Amino acid sequence: MDINAISQLSPIRTQNVQSVQTPAEVTKGFSSFLSDALNDVNQAQVASSRMQDAYATGNVELHQVTIASQKASVMLDLTMQVRNKVIESYQEIMRMSI
Numbered sequence: 001m002d003i004n005a006i007s008q009l010s011p012i013r014t015q016n017v018q019s020v021q022t023p024a025e026v027t028k029g030f031s032s033f034l035s036d037a038l039n040d041v042n043q044a045q046v047a048s049s050r051m052q053d054a055y056a057t058g059n060v061e062l063h064q065v066t067i068a069s070q071k072a073s074v075m076l077d078l079t080m081q082v083r084n085k086v087i088e089s090y091q092e093i094m095r096m097s098i
Contacts, residue, residue: 041075048072 021029051068054060 038079041072041079044068044072044075 048065048068048071051060051065055062055065
């Protein structure tokens, strides 16, 4: 057993602790996240529409149009479910008695 090998290990490094964010910074971060997510959904809808137009002119295969359409549909459904949960949560908070 080689005891000297233990001394060759590097010490455990601690990660830098991030500073505490203010409520305004958190709100801005959440707002930008939400905005980016909605922009992604919109871009998927626009891409699906463009693919349908391209299919009508004969430039794109049917399976590509179907995939783009399903992707946009799933993204929109997810967005609607998240919206519904947010509204439901807000209503539940408003019903709480203080």
